[in-house]
Amino acid sequence: MRKAYIYKGFERFWHWTQASLIIFLALTGFEVHGTFHIFGFEMAARFHRVASWMLIVLVVFAIFWHIVTGEWRQYIPTTKKLKDQILYYSFGMFKGEKHPTKKTELSKMNPLQRLVYLAFKLILVPLTVISGILYMFHKTFDQNNMVVIEDVSLGSVAFWHTLGGFLLMIFLIVHVYMTTTGHTPTSNIKAMITGYEELEDEDEEKENNNTEDIKL
Numbered sequence: 001m002r003k004a005y006i007y008k009g010f011e012r013f014w015h016w017t018q019a020s021l022i023i024f025l026a027l028t029g030f031e032v033h034g035t036f037h038i039f040g041f042e043m044a045a046r047f048h049r050v051a052s053w054m055l056i057v058l059v060v061f062a063i064f065w066h067i068v069t070g071e072w073r074q075y076i077p078t079t080k081k082l083k084d085q086i087l088y089y090s091f092g093m094f095k096g097e098k099h100p101t102k103k104t105e106l107s108k109m110n111p112l113q114r115l116v117y118l119a120f121k122l123i124l125v126p127l128t129v130i131s132g133i134l135y136m137f138h139k140t141f142d143q144n145n146m147v148v149i150e151d152v153s154l155g156s157v158a159f160w161h162t163l164g165g166f167l168l169m170i171f172l173i174v175h176v177y178m179t180t181t182g183h184t185p186t187s188n189i190k191a192m193i194t195g196y197e198e199l200e201d202e203d204e205e206k207e208n209n210n211t212e213d214i215k216l
């Protein structure tokens with residue numbers, strides 16, 4: 001095994017800040033929705049708006065970072081070994097089988113992670129953020145008589161936004177469970193905190209490497 005630097009400083013900052021903001025937005029958002037009572041409706045709505053601007057700024061910086069560092073290539077989807085990965089998570093890991101794909105600095109994600117994270121970035125986050133912005137400016141757009149939102153009722157904006165919130169919570173639960181399926185139950189979480197993770201040696205990797213290396 002060798003110690004490899006997998007997650008860079010900004011990546012870790014962005015990951016944990018995004019996670020905290022999404023959890024806080026879920027707490028305040030579902031209070032606005034009427035699911036529970038923590039801050040009181042007024043405060044919850046105010047906190048939700050402030051946190052949502054913070055998330056928007058963070059997402060803009062993260063998009064910029066992914067583009068300039070070339071890290072966006074980590075998310076290029078592939079079907080190679082996808083079936084093996086699904087079978088591993090469904091059965092193999094419970095029988096103590098080896099991971100079907102190997103992690104390297106140039107290819108940190110297995111085929112299933114690539115697909116799921118790509119959908120998270122291109123569908124789930126945009127759905128929640130765009131519907132949230134439409135929600136926030138619904139009245140303003142109405143008053144200015146802007147076509148953008150005229151035909152979309154507040155009810156349907158709220159529906160899509162709440163759906164986004166629900167799906168994000170499902171993602172969060174499954175995501176946290178999946179982080180425990182690394183070499184040890186905490187190795188993936190530790191890697192996202194320190195940046196470093198124990199990976200198989202180069203030679204061993206060359207023999208076993210199943211994911212295509214990506215040139216960054």
Ligand code: HEM
Pocket residue numbers: 021022023025026028029030032033034044045046048049052053055056128129131132133135136137158161162164165166168169
């Ligand atoms: C940039 C991101 C977001 C924006 C701009 C945004 C904006 C809004 C706005 C304007 C409202 C109406 C309440 C109010 O007037 O303050 C709202 C409600 C809500 N938000 Fe968000 N939000 C965002 C992210 C999230 C996230 C990440 C979640 C959950 C994980 C979430 C869950 C909810 C829920 C459940 C409601 C209540 C919907 C209803 O019952 O009508 N929001 N959001």
